[in-house]
Amino acid sequence: MYRLFLFLTLIVSVLSAGGCNKNINSSQSIPDEILTIMNKPTYEGAVWSLRVIDLDTGNLIYNLNPNLVLLTGSLRKSFSSGLSLNTLGADQRFKTPVYRQGSVDGEGVLQGNLILVADGDLTFGGRVTSQDTIQFTNFDHVDANALGGAVLTPQDPLTGLDDIAQQIADSGIIEINGDVIIDARLFDEFVVPNNERLISPMIVNENLIDITIIPTEPGQPAMVDWRPKSAAFDINANVITVGEGEELDIELSEPDSSCFELAECVGVVTGQIPLGFKPDLPEVETLVQTFKIEGPSAYARTAFIEALERSGVTVNTNLVGPNPENKVPPQDLYSTDALVAEYISPPFSEMTKLVLKVSHNYGANLSLALFGLAKGERTVEGSLDQERITLVNDFDVPADGFNFPTNGSGSPDSEASPRAVTTLLNNMKQTDIFDDYFDSFPILGEDGSLKFVDEGSPATGRVRGKTGTSIGFDPDTQQFVVKAKSLGGYIDSASDRRLIFAVFVNNALLSDISEVFEINNDLGKIASAIYELN
Numbered sequence: 001m002y003r004l005f006l007f008l009t010l011i012v013s014v015l016s017a018g019g020c021n022k023n024i025n026s027s028q029s030i031p032d033e034i035l036t037i038m039n040k041p042t043y044e045g046a047v048w049s050l051r052v053i054d055l056d057t058g059n060l061i062y063n064l065n066p067n068l069v070l071l072t073g074s075l076r077k078s079f080s081s082g083l084s085l086n087t088l089g090a091d092q093r094f095k096t097p098v099y100r101q102g103s104v105d106g107e108g109v110l111q112g113n114l115i116l117v118a119d120g121d122l123t124f125g126g127r128v129t130s131q132d133t134i135q136f137t138n139f140d141h142v143d144a145n146a147l148g149g150a151v152l153t154p155q156d157p158l159t160g161l162d163d164i165a166q167q168i169a170d171s172g173i174i175e176i177n178g179d180v181i182i183d184a185r186l187f188d189e190f191v192v193p194n195n196e197r198l199i200s201p202m203i204v205n206e207n208l209i210d211i212t213i214i215p216t217e218p219g220q221p222a223m224v225d226w227r228p229k230s231a232a233f234d235i236n237a238n239v240i241t242v243g244e245g246e247e248l249d250i251e252l253s254e255p256d257s258s259c260f261e262l263a264e265c266v267g268v269v270t271g272q273i274p275l276g277f278k279p280d281l282p283e284v285e286t287l288v289q290t291f292k293i294e295g296p297s298a299y300a301r302t303a304f305i306e307a308l309e310r311s312g313v314t315v316n317t318n319l320v321g322p323n324p325e326n327k328v329p330p331q332d333l334y335s336t337d338a339l340v341a342e343y344i345s346p347p348f349s350e351m352t353k354l355v356l357k358v359s360h361n362y363g364a365n366l367s368l369a370l371f372g373l374a375k376g377e378r379t380v381e382g383s384l385d386q387e388r389i390t391l392v393n394d395f396d397v398p399a400d401g402f403n404f405p406t407n408g409s410g411s412p413d414s415e416a417s418p419r420a421v422t423t424l425l426n427n428m429k430q431t432d433i434f435d436d437y438f439d440s441f442p443i444l445g446e447d448g449s450l451k452f453v454d455e456g457s458p459a460t461g462r463v464r465g466k467t468g469t470s471i472g473f474d475p476d477t478q479q480f481v482v483k484a485k486s487l488g489g490y491i492d493s494a495s496d497r498r499l500i501f502a503v504f505v506n507n508a509l510l511s512d513i514s515e516v517f518e519i520n521n522d523l524g525k526i527a528s529a530i531y532e533l534n
Helices: 032-038 073-088 141-147 159-170 257-261 296-310 348-358 361-374 380-395 418-430 434-439 515-533
Strands: 012-014 047-054 060-064 095-100 109-111 114-117 180-183 190-192 197-199 208-214 223-227 234-242 249-253 266-274 287-292 339-344 463-474 479-492 498-506 508-510
Touching: 032 515, 047 418, 073 348, 073 361, 073 380, 073 418, 073 434, 073 463, 073 479, 095 159, 114 296, 141 208, 141 287, 159 296, 159 339, 180 296, 190 361, 197 361, 208 234, 208 266, 223 234, 249 287, 257 296, 266 287, 348 361, 348 434, 361 380, 380 418, 418 434, 418 479, 418 498, 463 515, 479 515, 498 515, 508 515
Parallel strands: 012 463, 114 180, 234 266
Antiparallel strands: 047 060, 047 498, 095 114, 095 339, 190 197, 208 223, 208 287, 249 266, 463 479, 479 498, 479 508
């Protein structure tokens, strides 16, 4: 049962149709080292595609079904992140301001409201290091529920709120006779099909509650802790420690999204955890799971009030309740004279690195929204339209080579061909942000989603590639199916040529769900073979 948690950046869905058949041996230009992998029994009935070109000369090296449009999984993020980075700029910083409505009297009392204006800062200080970078882990909390564990970053998720609260206290405000309001009108919020996440410009801890569960003694309650802690969301835990070797059985019951505007929003954690349990993931010591923050503005409002009170500012309003967005002024009427605090993020290149390294779904969808906003669009539909126009007109990506109908993160419906991927990767070299884009990709054997792929390969450190995975279930065969497994990026080959590559496999049947890791490794081995042969 617990094996079902061990998905690497994937989405589970129901598959109603079978796979495609392609005779890959007919492509004589593909080396035997690669064909041997593609012809493994696991891939009987699957479809492969591959394209490799020399970045400097443009020479075509390998070409297998290059125009075949296949499901991408998270490889799609290389498009949404690349365009947003190029449009906003690597040095763009998000500025989250706080304005006052009303005046501050001689005793430091604000007679009016305090308004935090969300600016789409993905981490809002929660991962920021003293070097002005954004920290990530190779098994990040954004995929904790799928992976069955995570390594949490050490930074306090409430850093951004605490910072601006202290600025407000330092400005001389000691009391607020009014309300605290979150202005989240930067763009129109939207829900993506991948895990039904609400994408909002107001973000605290990437709008997740991290739950850490540690066994104690058999028959005793397990230790259950969470972060961030706030009156906006509480945890009711009933997890028992059982004997070593017994089954792990943990259930998270999400509250209704409307609870974030009420006085009692509680996530329930029940089940059992065996003594000595560690997730079946390298370098991961504890079981971490997450709840979604479905009411980001109401949650942030409560957490902000708490931060103000920690800084010594008295707030005379309800701690928990709906965000009174009807009280915000027109967006163009905020005055610099009323600015009382501002949190400034690390450069946007750091956000892009986080998104691509750990395959951050929320961040990729946020990137799409921010790109659209820069193009004058407030809706996800308008952002997707502008993305298509830009890819075709500015990056020469073939219009019939991709289809991104609903989101910026990939699953369940994003499609592209190897030609489309390599065209984007090739033309990104003409942009001013290419070095930052290149540095954002996971590195084989070193970090992100490629940290534990093809370990010990001679290509370690020489392949930078974005992974993509989507898993389905075929009700006819009662088997899991790799709907999409992909890898695309750059290879500094053994002969010091910089290559661009994209490799896809769709519709591979699995006899056991753990085989998805073997397929991930096989794509890494193909990248390593490309490295060694060129």
